[in-house]
Amino acid sequence: xxxxxxxxxxxxxxxxxxxxxxxxxxxxxxxxxxxxxxxxxxxxxxxxxxxxxxxxxxxxxxxxxxxxxxxxxxxxxxxxxxxxxxxxxxxxxxxxxxxxxxxxxxxxxxxxxxxxxxxxxxxxxxxxxxxxxxxxxxxxxxxxxxxxxxxxxxxxxxxxxxxxxxxxxxxxxxxxxxxxxxxxxxxxxxxxxxxxxxxxxxxxxxxxxxxxxxxxxxxxxxxxxxxxxxxxxxxxxxxxxxxxxxxxxxxxxxxxxxxxxxxxxxxxxxxxxxxxxxxxxxxxxxxxxxxxxxxxxxxxxxxxxxxxxxxxxxxxxxxxxxxxxxxxxxxxxxxxxxxxxxxxxxxxxxxxxxxxxxxxxxxxxxxxxxxxxxxxxxxxxxxxxxxxxxxxxxxxxxxxxxxxxxxxxxxxxxxxxxxxxxxxxxxxxxxxxxxxxxxxxxxxxxxxxxxxxxxxxxxxxxxxxxxxxxxxxxxxxxxxxxxxxxxxxxxxxxxxxxxxxxxxxxxxxxxxxxxxxxxxxxxxxxxxxxxxxxxxxxxxxxxxxxxxxxxxxxxxxxxxxxxxxxxxxxxxxxxxxxxxxxxxxxxxxxxxxxxxxxxxxxxxx
Numbered sequence: 001x002x003x004x005x006x007x008x009x010x011x012x013x014x015x016x017x018x019x020x021x022x023x024x025x026x027x028x029x030x031x032x033x034x035x036x037x038x039x040x041x042x043x044x045x046x047x048x049x050x051x052x053x054x055x056x057x058x059x060x061x062x063x064x065x066x067x068x069x070x071x072x073x074x075x076x077x078x079x080x081x082x083x084x085x086x087x088x089x090x091x092x093x094x095x096x097x098x099x100x101x102x103x104x105x106x107x108x109x110x111x112x113x114x115x116x117x118x119x120x121x122x123x124x125x126x127x128x129x130x131x132x133x134x135x136x137x138x139x140x141x142x143x144x145x146x147x148x149x150x151x152x153x154x155x156x157x158x159x160x161x162x163x164x165x166x167x168x169x170x171x172x173x174x175x176x177x178x179x180x181x182x183x184x185x186x187x188x189x190x191x192x193x194x195x196x197x198x199x200x201x202x203x204x205x206x207x208x209x210x211x212x213x214x215x216x217x218x219x220x221x222x223x224x225x226x227x228x229x230x231x232x233x234x235x236x237x238x239x240x241x242x243x244x245x246x247x248x249x250x251x252x253x254x255x256x257x258x259x260x261x262x263x264x265x266x267x268x269x270x271x272x273x274x275x276x277x278x279x280x281x282x283x284x285x286x287x288x289x290x291x292x293x294x295x296x297x298x299x300x301x302x303x304x305x306x307x308x309x310x311x312x313x314x315x316x317x318x319x320x321x322x323x324x325x326x327x328x329x330x331x332x333x334x335x336x337x338x339x340x341x342x343x344x345x346x347x348x349x350x351x352x353x354x355x356x357x358x359x360x361x362x363x364x365x366x367x368x369x370x371x372x373x374x375x376x377x378x379x380x381x382x383x384x385x386x387x388x389x390x391x392x393x394x395x396x397x398x399x400x401x402x403x404x405x406x407x408x409x410x411x412x413x414x415x416x417x418x419x420x421x422x423x424x425x426x427x428x429x430x431x432x433x434x435x436x437x438x439x440x441x442x443x444x445x446x447x448x449x450x451x452x453x454x455x456x457x458x459x460x461x462x463x464x465x466x467x468x469x470x471x472x473x474x475x476x477x478x479x480x481x482x483x484x485x486x487x488x489x490x491x492x493x494x495x496x497x498x499x500x501x502x503x504x505x506x507x508x509x510x511x512x513x514x515x516x517x518x519x520x521x522x523x524x525x526x527x528x529x530x531x532x533x534x535x536x537x538x539x540x541x542x543x544x545x546x547x548x549x550x551x552x553x554x555x556x557x558x559x560x561x562x563x564x565x566x567x568x569x570x571x572x573x574x575x576x577x578x579x580x581x582x583x584x585x586x587x588x589x590x591x592x593x594x595x596x597x598x599x600x601x602x603x604x605x
Contacts (some may be wrong), residue, residue, distance in 0.1 A: 315375025
């Protein structure tokens with residue numbers, strides 16, 4: 001039930017209720033604490049310790065923020081939301097410290113110190129307000145307990161998550177209106193029907209793995225009667241159904257982008273709307289990936305959205321749609337022959353098994369067109385984890401472990417409690433489940449994924465113990481080392497590289513950033529506070545798992561240093577700083593690469 005202290009508004013909407021002052025202020029308090037912690041962590045602001053556990057940040061405009069915080073791994077400060085004060089000079093020249101809750105005012109206060117420009121401040125403020133609006137609506141609605149979340153399906157649980165851990169403005173969604181958020185955002189929990197299109201083969205190209213033809217994909221995704229009706233409708237319009245590739249589009253994209261940016265092809269019947277999908281879908285945290293909830297065994301569908309969210313425009317590049325099936329087939333063939341992955345851990349690689357690529361007929365002829373305009377139509381069908389799960393197995397995102405309910409209970413603590421295992425034993429299973437497959441692929445093949453909390457899924461047994469790893473998002477996020485690795489065999493690129501090549505020290509950074517900095521940094525204090533595992537012990541257990549993997553595979557010893565996870569210092573890649581200070585909101589032809597900003601002390605050392 002909603003918390004009466006937060007519930008407000010005369011006409012609440014069932015999915016995301018209206019927001020009142022209490023919920024707005026509480027959402028701000030939490031986001032302000034997060035901003036202080038992340039921006040000082042990324043060295044955008046300097047936090048000075050004034051006494052034990054007390055810190056202050058001095059800003060260029062003379063304003064000072066004070067707060068209490070707990071020092072964590074990698075030099076991060078975990079700020080207590082209710083402890084923040086703002087000190088400014090009053091009208092009479094006196095200084096007064098007052099409790100601070102306004103995250104938007106903090107951005108304005110800090111802008112000069114951050115070194116950004118007014119245009120960036122204005123757009124970033126929009127992203128912050130959009131994030132706060134969703135966070136406040138969640139507070140107004142009230143949330144389920146961590147115990148009740150255990151009973152939810154994978155798709156349902158994903159709608160309860162609160163967004164990217166590192167990024168402060170993690171639900172900016174530039175391009176969505178308020179009603180769009182209520183209709184299409186994951187936290188709205190509103191089922192969506194996809195808009196199916198017939199796209200002429202002069203524009204569209206289907207690709208699939210060796211076992212999947214175009215007709216087989218359609219047979220899996222659409223009932224025969226629906227396919228027959230749509231084919232009859234095309235014929236009645238004087239069109240040959242076989243001359244078109246059939247594909248789903250996101251209904252928002254069809255309305256806001258396809259009918260506008262592709263209006264010439266819609267007018268000339270080269271893009272023809274077929275109808276709504278008979279099945280309903282729920283969007284995941286990425287918004288553009290849809291999980292089928294009517295027929296859960298069917299494919300997940302990844303669809304482009306021309307919105308800016310968490311640093312990039314959420315389209316799908318043509319090279320990704322073109323390369324997805326061949327990369328999936330290569331990876332699965334390579335790794336299916338590895339007994340360490342298939343027998344010991346039963347690791348699952350969720351293949352992106354089919355795709356449709358549609359290039360814009362005019363803009364694709366122009367060099368250096370910003371990428372947001374070139375990634376507007378296409379789709380990728382990905383295998384669902386439910387097709388691999390055992391009968392009693394529950395599949396959840398890695399990110400779900402970090403969720404904290406309204407009563408303050410972390411989901412990880414609830415799972416450990418339900419398992420009946422000592423906390424350290426449960427963590428041993430978690431570390432082995434997550435790290436062993438990722439490190440095996442890194443050391444043996446010089447391959448890494450982007451194993452952040454949404455790309456990494458965990459399979460839990462009937463006792464809520466993590467037992468196996470599911471990995472996804474291949475063509476977008478898989479990188480291979482630029483060194484020769486015999487174990488990789490013939491690679492899928494041919495003469496045109498589908499997969500990015502990077503130096504080993506950059507490859508290993510994917511693991512460090514996504515697993516350790518981006519996830520364990522937040523998990524460790526939860527385990528300390530709610531499970532009685534001190535942070536130092538948490539990191540010692542994680543380090544022991546890495547060393548155990550190395551001991552089990554002495555034949556790969558020459559690569560442990562090449563992909564060194566235990567060095568005393570590691571590069572810092574600052575995501576918030578990249579948006580606010582480095583790249584800002586300038587349009588560009590390609591997604592940009594992050595560059596390191598200083599170093600971090602490594603708790604694994």
